[in-house]
Amino acid sequence: MVAVKETIDAARALEGERYKHGFVTDLEQEFAPIGLTEETVRFISAKKEEPQWMLDWRLEAFQRWKTMEEPTWALVHYPPIDYQAARYYAAPKSGAKYESLDDVDPEILETYKKLGIPLREQETLLGVAGAPRVAVDAVFDSVSVLTTFKKELAEAGVIFCSMSEAVREHPELVRKYLGSVVPPTDNFFATLNSGVFSDGSFVYVPPGVRCPMELSTYFRMNAENSGQFERTLIIADKGAYVSYLEGCTAPMRDENQLHAAVVELVALEDAEIKYSTVQNWWPGDSDGKGGIYNFVTKRGDCRGARSKISWTQVETGSAITWKYPSCILRGDDSSGEFYSIAVTNGRQQADTGTKMIHLGKNTRSRVISKGISAGRSSNAYRGLVSAHAKASGARNFTQCDSLLIGDRCAAHTIPYVETRNATAQFEHEATTTKVSGDQLFYLRSRGIPEEQAVALLVNGFVREVLQKLPMEFAVEAQKLLEVSLEGSVG
């Protein structure tokens, strides 16, 4: 349990400090020139020693992106982004990828240690027998620096590596699945990502294999003026199972940094993918200065019959969140789930939710969303549930609750329902409430300090979703909630 404990300790250490991950690691880095042109795309591709087909794919996306307009329908407001003012590639200078921990720049290891990421698999291995173990892919700015547990995973037939490596080592899988869930033309940010994506994780679980451990990626944005455009692709072949965790942090900086990732999940017949995110990007300061723009496209395709994809997210960071992890329920009897906790405080703005697209017969989906708004923030749930004419017997249940803390914040609920099948049954319920003065007073009269009382009430409010997280993350997420809401009362 060392790894777990380390994570817990790291989470504990968050107490007392608003954002502990806001340090900058000083190391020599290699950058792409500032700006975005075809040359930038070629530069990134060349740095990654990509084959021609990958470069062509990127260039086509980039050409397309130049003709697209940034979406404006979300309930978020920010000054126009100058896409020519950012860097689209940043990497530690000492080399792209390490074979073992000993080769990794100690500064990077130190960074991840501060973040509480269990890179030291040796330590993990010393843990209690049978304790959950986590294989980690660590992405530092634009590149993956280390993937742990590769050998053990390879024995099970599981491929877990960086996207760059997958493009080189497993081109047949990448060409078959990349862009098959989120096409390069999908939306403004996904198309941008398709042109300039830097790194990310690649997972392939072969037929019938239950991945022997949790897989995890930790994303870290370090470099100044840089964007992060990771691309993750997870394929669970027939009857396979994988649980994947994603964590994110970034240093405190005064300017806004853009994060436009794409995550694609493919579940074939009887396969199951569980994808959990704890997103703790730098949210900006209390006046709304700085922070990450998190414009992410995440989508899973339940391509095979009886397949299942489950998204769980805890969103506490970012200045602006624009994110809708979705499920395309294509296979008959497939099912999709979305469990979300989104916390906004200070001047944060979030427009997040999910799309459940029912195409196959007897498809099921379940959406539980808990939004918490505090400070002067704005928190919107936007969700779509749709039934195709052929989606006989489709079922959805959506429960969407908002909690307001203070009278300067906003909570919005916008559930779209689109149905063309008479045997589909969709049901949406939503409530908006505030932290009740009576409850607070009751707890305080029993000697519980106000902030702790709020934390207790918030924990009760989100319990249903927290329970969906793998144990290691649940503890961290709970701490994160407390930290995120510090200073929200009084």
Add this chain to the structure above:
Amino acid sequence: MLDIANLQVAVADKEIIKGVTLSVPAGEVHAIMGPNGSGKSTLAYALAGRDGYAVTGGTATLDGADILALTPEERAAKGLFLSFQYPVEIPGLSTLAFLKASLNAQRVARGEGEMPAMELLKLMRAKAEALKISDEMLKRPLNVGFSGGEKKRFEALQMAVLAPRFAILDETDSGLDIDALKLVAENVNALRGPDRGMLVITHYQRLLDYIKPDRVHVLAQGRIVASGGPELALELEREGYDKYLRAA
């Protein structure tokens, strides 16, 4: 009267009733007892003709006529009545309008013609009074916001108004307190008569203290594994279903 022979019923391709044979003559009340999951409600739904309860073998006749080929409403017009374990709530449809629609549809199907509105109202009020159901409750939407006990009283009211030839009572005692149970049982007993048969489905013997059966059958894992007089129910109450589960 109701004759079931080797009846087999599947739900979602899974066989639940695996060959039930049972005859309830006119004038008799039979009880079917059995543990949860033994197929009691499946048998009731299959006899009433619910979609998704596929009869895969055997026969069921009422007064010698096959009922399995009939739609649910045709079975009702023939005089078959099912008191639901979980009566359905229908917002916007008043109990009065509902009873009027069902009684008249049955009468028309039997060639008796619709009952004049005033006569119908008088009939309903009289039956409602016996069940302590107020006029105000009759005007409320069907079963909406009713307690478990109220719903069962309304099932008993429908039975009294529709005066079926044969009634199946599915777990009528569930959700009833003792006073409501007595009241419902009194009204059911009032309907007993030489021309009418009843099948009372229950998990517990308690209901049978108030509605005394002529025969008791034990249903376990889709089959009738024992039949006997009222004393069988008492034995089950004492000894439980274990021995029958093992036998099945």
Add this chain to the structure above:
Amino acid sequence: MSFAAELPTRRVEAWKYSDLRAALGDAPHVLREGRDIIERLAPGTQSMDIPAGEARLFVERMDDDAYLDARAFEWRVAEGATLTRVVVQTGAATALSTARVTLASGAKLRQFVLAEGGKLARIETHVALEGEGAEVELNGIYMAARGRHADLTSVITHAVPNGVTRQLIKGVARKGGRGVFQGKILVERGAQKTNARQYHHGLLLEDGAEIYAKPELLIHADDVQCAHGNTAGGLDESALFYLRSRGVPESQARSLLIEAFLAEAIPQDLPEALREELLGRVRAWLESSS
């Protein structure tokens, strides 16, 4: 700019589900000044005041089968006054109506819309609660038969404390018919103690019917009680079986259930004759379209 170019495309969020350009784009129409496209299409805006403490009932019938029936209204409901508005839209034309209602303190708006849809029918209602203690009841039903498009759109703005909103929209669509509900409730900063409930329930009577719903709660105050519910699906099979088990033939059972479903949204306290007319329209629709 050409006439068609002035009309919203479906990329405009408020017209996402109703393609006005497809309905009108090929036949130019005079456009006036106005606050929204329907007002610009209407020949004029009817403006009315309901004096303090008074109660008025307006019934509008949109039964024109001509090319375009566009109407714009503006009501100011003074302190303690009540406006009851009933809209009965039955014509097959493109029927567009926009109304802006402002409520002073203690004022009430009670609105009921019955829309059978047309080539494109949209009844749009904008309500602003500007005085404390104002109340809104905004109900409606849509019944879209084949080839009909019925759109009920509303924006209710709570600008001050202690406002109450009750919204219940129910609708049915047959194969080839399309029902749309868009309902926004905006609670502005400072509109504390707002109590808002919004429900939409859509029933697809056959495969190939289409129902699109977008309820929206936008809340900028914390001491509020707001909830919404939104369902879409087919007729409840267990209710249908229940009725059939009591002897009601299937087609009659369906009609009874659909009528009961829709009737719930028709306010109980409308004048009896008007309520009967509305129920009559429901029954006639069920008979004619099945």
